[in-house]
Amino acid sequence: MEILKDVEIVDGYPALYLKKLETLVIADLHLGFEWAIAQEGIFIPTTQYQEIFKDLQHLLEEKQPELLIINGDLKHEFSKATSQEWREVIDLLTYLDKNVKKTIVIRGNHDNFIRGFFKRYNNVEFVEPYLQLENYLLTHGHKEIEEDILTREKYDLLIIAHEHPAILLIDDLGAKIKTRAFLHGKTKQEKEIIVLPAFSPLATGVEINLTPQEELLSPILREYVDIMQLEVYAISKKTETLKFPKLALWHSLTHL
Numbered sequence: 001m002e003i004l005k006d007v008e009i010v011d012g013y014p015a016l017y018l019k020k021l022e023t024l025v026i027a028d029l030h031l032g033f034e035w036a037i038a039q040e041g042i043f044i045p046t047t048q049y050q051e052i053f054k055d056l057q058h059l060l061e062e063k064q065p066e067l068l069i070i071n072g073d074l075k076h077e078f079s080k081a082t083s084q085e086w087r088e089v090i091d092l093l094t095y096l097d098k099n100v101k102k103t104i105v106i107r108g109n110h111d112n113f114i115r116g117f118f119k120r121y122n123n124v125e126f127v128e129p130y131l132q133l134e135n136y137l138l139t140h141g142h143k144e145i146e147e148d149i150l151t152r153e154k155y156d157l158l159i160i161a162h163e164h165p166a167i168l169l170i171d172d173l174g175a176k177i178k179t180r181a182f183l184h185g186k187t188k189q190e191k192e193i194i195v196l197p198a199f200s201p202l203a204t205g206v207e208i209n210l211t212p213q214e215e216l217l218s219p220i221l222r223e224y225v226d227i228m229q230l231e232v233y234a235i236s237k238k239t240e241t242l243k244f245p246k247l248a249l250w251h252s253l254t255h256l
């Protein structure tokens with residue numbers, strides 16, 4: 001579904017496609033998530049990588065992009081690298097190096113101890129904290145960004161991640177469905193902004209329709225956006241992308 005000129009959500013997937021640049025954008029893979037939570041005594045099946053790999057392979061075959069951008073949080077664990085995490089990171093980057101013309105990973109808050117890895121690849125790069133391509137500015141979104149970057153004329157669309165936006169729908173019988181979602185609107189500086197959902201199927205994230213603005217994770221969303229004016233696009237593998245009205249209207253309907 002096209003949400004801006006030359007910018008489309010790939011239906012069924014937490015992925016954005018920038019047509020003019022033939023560029024696929026994803027974020028928040030959080031590889032190694034299962035091992036990190038196992039350290040805290042929570043054990044879940046270790047199937048995330050297979051699912052991420054299958055989805056990404058499908059997207060790369062469908063779009064044949066010139067460039068793949070991973071907008072932060074390729075991996076999960078903060079402090080020490082677990083061996084599982086590294087196996088998955090190396091396996092994925094090796095695949096991308098061979099099968100995609102170029103891949104750029106933008107540093108997220110979980111991407112520590114990783115820079116050295118990129119030296120071994122010819123077609124995979126690591127950058128921080130921003131990447132600007134023509135009129136698009138991409139950054140993970142965990143840090144404040146300087147006012148001059150927000151206001152400068154050189155770009156029209158800011159693409160962030162980090163928030164892992166999702167919506168929670170509750171039917172009359174109380175059944176709950178949580179689904180990952182894109183957010184789209186304008187910053188207070190009148191730039192277009194898109195927030196990517198997590199590519200990780202396990203990190204479904206923040207229920208944007210139930211969370212007050214001041215409790216959001218990204219300082220960019222907390223400070224430079226009126227979240228009530230954002231439109232929500234829910235992704236579902238079974239249907240097309242579902243467009244919801246602005247959060248303001250939604251709140252007025254559900255908070256009677």
Ligand SMILES: [Mn+2]
Binds near residue numbers: 109140
């Ligand atoms: Mn993050």
